Amino acid sequence: xxxxxxxxxxxxxxxxxxxxxxxxxxxxxxxxxxxxxxxxxxxxxxxxxxxxxxxxxxxxxxxxxxxxxxxxxxxxxxxxxxxxxxxxxxxxxxxxxxxxxxxxxxxxxxxxxxxxxxxxxxxxxxxxxxxxxxxxxxxxxxxxxxxxxxxxxxxxxxxxxxxxxxxxxxxxxxxxxxxxxxxxxxxxxxxxxxxxxxxxxxxxxxxxxxxxxxxxxxxxxxxxxxxxxxxxxxxxxxxxxxxxxxxxxxxxxxxxxxxxxxxxxxxxxxxxxxxxxxxxxxxxxxxxxxxxxxxxxxxxxxxxxxxxxxxxxxxxxxxxxxxxxxxxxxxxxxxxxxxxxxxxxxxxxxxxxxxxxxxxxxxxxxxxxxxxxxxxxxxxxxxxxxxxxxxxxxxxxxxxxxxxxxxxxxxxxxxxxxxxxxxxxxxxxxxxxxxxxxxxxxxxxxxxxxxxxxxxxxxxxxxxxxxxxxxxxxxxxxxxxxxxxxxxxxxxxxxxxxxxxxxxxxxxxxxxxxxxxxx
Numbered sequence: 001x002x003x004x005x006x007x008x009x010x011x012x013x014x015x016x017x018x019x020x021x022x023x024x025x026x027x028x029x030x031x032x033x034x035x036x037x038x039x040x041x042x043x044x045x046x047x048x049x050x051x052x053x054x055x056x057x058x059x060x061x062x063x064x065x066x067x068x069x070x071x072x073x074x075x076x077x078x079x080x081x082x083x084x085x086x087x088x089x090x091x092x093x094x095x096x097x098x099x100x101x102x103x104x105x106x107x108x109x110x111x112x113x114x115x116x117x118x119x120x121x122x123x124x125x126x127x128x129x130x131x132x133x134x135x136x137x138x139x140x141x142x143x144x145x146x147x148x149x150x151x152x153x154x155x156x157x158x159x160x161x162x163x164x165x166x167x168x169x170x171x172x173x174x175x176x177x178x179x180x181x182x183x184x185x186x187x188x189x190x191x192x193x194x195x196x197x198x199x200x201x202x203x204x205x206x207x208x209x210x211x212x213x214x215x216x217x218x219x220x221x222x223x224x225x226x227x228x229x230x231x232x233x234x235x236x237x238x239x240x241x242x243x244x245x246x247x248x249x250x251x252x253x254x255x256x257x258x259x260x261x262x263x264x265x266x267x268x269x270x271x272x273x274x275x276x277x278x279x280x281x282x283x284x285x286x287x288x289x290x291x292x293x294x295x296x297x298x299x300x301x302x303x304x305x306x307x308x309x310x311x312x313x314x315x316x317x318x319x320x321x322x323x324x325x326x327x328x329x330x331x332x333x334x335x336x337x338x339x340x341x342x343x344x345x346x347x348x349x350x351x352x353x354x355x356x357x358x359x360x361x362x363x364x365x366x367x368x369x370x371x372x373x374x375x376x377x378x379x380x381x382x383x384x385x386x387x388x389x390x391x392x393x394x395x396x397x398x399x400x401x402x403x404x405x406x407x408x409x410x411x412x413x414x415x416x417x418x419x420x421x422x423x424x425x426x427x428x429x430x431x432x433x434x435x436x437x438x439x440x441x442x443x444x445x446x447x448x449x450x451x452x453x454x455x456x457x458x459x460x461x462x463x464x465x466x467x468x469x470x471x472x473x474x475x476x477x478x479x480x481x482x483x484x485x486x487x488x489x490x491x492x493x494x495x496x497x498x499x500x501x502x503x504x505x506x507x508x509x510x511x512x513x514x515x516x517x518x519x
Contacts, residue, residue, distance in 0.1 A: 076360075076375065076376055076379045077379070077383075079360055079376075080353075080356050080360065080376075080379070080380065080383065082224075082226075083221070083224065083226050083355065083356040083359050083360060084226075084352040084353055084355065084356040085226075085352070086226035086227045086229070086230040087221070087226040087229075087230075087351075087352040087355040087356065088348075088349065088352035089230045089233075090217075090226065090229045090230040090233045091348050091351050091352055091355075092348060093230075093233045093234065093237050094233075094237075095344075095345070095348065097237045097240060097241065100241060100244075101240070101244060101258065101262070104244045104245060104248055104258065105248075105255065105258055108248070108254060108255065111191050111192055111195055112195050112254065112255050114188075114192045114195075114196075115183075115188065115192045115193070115194075115195030115196035115198075115199055115255055116195070116196070116199050116255055116258060118183050118186050118187065118188045118192060118196040119183060119196045119197075119199045119200035119203065119259075121186055122175070122182055122183060122186055122196075122200060123175075123200065123203060123204075125315075126171060126175060127171070127207070127210065127211065128311055128315060129304075129308045129311060129312065130164075130167055130211055130214070130304070131214060131307075131311060132300075132303055132304040132307035132308065132311075133160055133163065133164055133211055133214045133215045133218065133300075133304070134214040134215060134217055134218035135218065135307055135358075135441055136160075136218075136300060136303040136304065136307065136441075136444075136446070137156065137157070137160050137215055137218030137219055137222060138218040138219075138221045138222045138355075138358045138359060138362065138441070138442075139222065139358055139361075139362035139365075139441055139442045139443070139444055140156050140222065140362075140444070141153050141156055141157065141218070141219050141221075141222025141223060142221075142222040142223075142224070142358070142359050142360075142362030142363045142365075142366055142442070143222075143362050143363070143365055143366030144156060144222075144366060145222060145223055145224070145363065145366060146362070146363040146364065146365065146366025146367040147366045147367065147368075150281075151284075153219075153222070153223075153282070154282065154283050154284045154287045155287050155296075156219075157215065157216075157219045157277065157282065157283045157287075158283060158284075158287040158288045158290070158292070159292045159296055159297050159300060160215040160218075160219075160300060161212055161215050161216075161274075161283075161288065162291065162292050162297065163215075163297055163300060163301070164208065164211035164212045164214065164215050165208050165211075165212065167211060168207040168208030168209070168210065168211045168212070169207070169208055171207055172204040172205070172207035172208070175200065175204055175207075176201050176204055179196075179197045179200050179201055180193065180197050183196040183197055183200065195254075195255045198254070198255050198256040198259065199255040199256065199258060199259040200259065201256075201259070202256045202257075202258075202259025202260045202262075202263060203259040203260075203262050203263050204263075205260070205263045205267070206262070206263035206264075206266035206267045206270070208270075209266050209267040209269070209270030209271065210266045210270065212270040212273075212274060213266065213269045213270040213273055216229075216270065216273035216274060216276075216277055217229045217273065219277060219282065219283075220273070220277075220282075221355055221358065221359045222359060222362065223282055224359055224360075224363060226355065226359075228273070228276055228280075229273065232269055232272045232273050232276070233269065235268060235269075235272060236265040236266065236268040236269035236272070237265060239264055239265050239268045240261055240262060240264065240265030243257075243260070243261035243264055243265075244257075244258060244261045246261075247260055247261050248261070303444075303446050306446045306447055306450045307446055307449075307450060309450045309453075309454055310446075310449060310450040310453045310454070313450075313453050313454045313456075313457035313458075314453065314457060314484075316457065316461070317457040317460050317461050317464075317481070317484055318340070318481070320461055320464055320465075321336070321464055321477055321480065321481045322336065322337070322340070323468075324464050324467055324468045324477050324480075325337075325474060325477050327468055328471070328473075328474060328477070331409070331411045331412055331415055332415060332474045332477075334407065334409070334412045334415075335412050335415035335416045335419060335474060336419075336474060336477060336478075338403065338406045338407065338412070338416050339416060339419050339420075339423055339478065341406075342395075342402075342423070343423065346391050346427065346430065347430070347434070349387065350384065350387060350388075350430060350431055350434035350435075351434060353380060353383055353384050353387065353431075353434060353435055353438070354434045354435060354437050354438035354441075355438065356380060356438070357376075357377065357380045357435050357437075357438025357439045357441070357442055358438045358441045358442045359442075360376050360380075360442075361373050361376050361377050361380075361438070361439055361442035361443065361502070361503060362442035362443075364376055365442065365443065365503070368507060370503065370504055370505060370506055370507060371505070373442075373503045374503045374504075374505060377435075377439045377496075377502075377503045380435045380438070380439070381432060381435050381436070381439075383431075383435070384431030384432055384434060384435035385428050385431045385432060386431070387431050388427040388428035388429065388430055388431030388432070389427070389428050389431075391424070391427040391430075391431075392424045392425070392427050392428065395420050395421075395423060395424040395427070396420075396424055398420075399417055399420040399421075400417070402416075402420075403416035403417055403420075415474055418474070418475060419474055419475055419478050422475050422478040422479060422482065423478060425482075426482040426485055426486065429482075429485050429486055429489045430485055432489045432492075432493070433485050433488045433489050433492070436488075436489065436492035436493065436496065437449065437488075437492070439496065439502055439503065440492060440495070440502050442502060443501075443502020443503060444502070445495070445500060445502045448495050448500050449492070451491075452487075452488060452491035452492050452495065453488055455487070455491065456483075456484050456485075456487035456488045456491060457484055459483060459484070459487055460480055460481060460483045460484035460487070463479070463480035463483050464477065464480040464481070466480075467480050
């Protein structure tokens with residue numbers, strides 16, 4: 001059996017022959033569901049049969065019929081919704097709970113709020129580079145699961161958990177020792193620094209569990225189960241919200257209590273997901289107790305290095321856009337921050353479709369059903385564009401009233417309204433970008449993905465530098481930032497229909513077809 005590491009970029013992941021989807025039936029009940037294509041009596045894949053069946057609309061090469069087909073219910077939509085809807089719920093939990101946390105801390109005073117803000121920046125920046133633990137795990141597990149390789153899937157989960165534990169412990173120790181100079185480097189003054197250090201050190205207790213939860217979330221997505229992470233997320237955030245007032249006000253721990261409450265929620269999430277992986281037999285104890293060798297985890301580390309380029313490029317470009325808006329003035333940076341929060345909310349919604357792409361496309365590739373992988377990818381691209389068009393409508397309808405929710409300053413409200421059209425125009429492209437990101441992740445084309453994002457971010461940062469030096473308007477800042485999304489979509493779409501495609505039309509490892517004999 002051909003078992004490739006997490007960081008590989010081939011399309012293998014199972015036996016050379018095509019694995020029957022019936023061998024990958026759902027292994028549980030309740031929250032654990034496997035999205036496996038049905039097979040008819042002749043062994044024909046349902047996706048192929050339905051693709052060959054008559055369309056509800058006439059097949060005409062005109063724009064209207066294509067729009068009709070995109071808006072009609074597709075046979076793949078049920079699988080997409082089964083993955084995307086619970087993923088959307090899980091992704092939406094964190095920002096909603098963060099708003100409640102901010103409200104609790106805000107009652108402690110401005111200094112406490114500033115200290116927690118600085119420490120959260122330190123924590124997020126320190127561990128954002130390791131989100132490859134979830135990104136790389138999902139397609140690797142989905143491929144192994146699709147190929148019926150449960151033993152290989154368990155080993156991949158165990159290896160990623162080992163990396164998460166070691167990195168989490170080392171990072172927690174380092175940040176705890178050097179917490180004071182680090183928060184001062186991030187701008188904390190003499191009043192804010194002690195509060196930032198207290199919160200950061202309390203929260204760092206959960207660092208290994210935080211990274212372990214990343215791995216477990218990615219693993220469950222690979223096993224086509226997004227309901228379990230949602231249920232665990234609800235439990236963990238209820239724990240967080242319960243402990244927040246108790247530790248902050250009841251015990252009188254202040255910001256340190258807030259850090260402990262956040263850590264308790266993350267430890268609860270990591271522990272619960274770990275136990276469920278064992279109980280559902282997705283992770284074998286014998287694989288976990290066996291320390292992985294360096295050569296076994298090297299593919300994951302190489303993938304992590306490549307994906308870190310992607311993550312840091314995006315983070316740096318957005319930070320530079322914020323700094324450019326700040327240089328234009330107080331009103332401009334306030335309006336940009338409001339727009340950025342709206343942009344982030346839409347990104348969260350689109351991320352659920354990206355998760356569906358990572359999971360479903362990788363599953364089909366693991367089953368070596370390349371036609372289904374390509375059909376799923378194309379349908380997800382349609383869904384992404386349709387969601388983007390929906391966001392255009394929301395921004396257009398809300399341009400008059402939405403800015404007043406975030407500010408009472410007439411100048412800020414007017415600035416936000418002027419930027420809404422620029423933000424709206426790029427939303428369908430954003431829908432493409434998030435789905436393409438998921439498709440290339442599913443195909444493990446990490447190098448191409450990181451390269452496309454890096455060059456798009458370089459071009460966007462150059463445009464922002466021109467805006468900064470020329471003292472242009474806030475709309476120009478958004479145009480410079482939108483350039484990143486337009487170029488990402490262009491590069492990735494070009495790659496999707498090139499020889500670097502993550503969803504080939506036929507098995508790339510198969511023998512080439514022999515030409516027909518001449519007559």
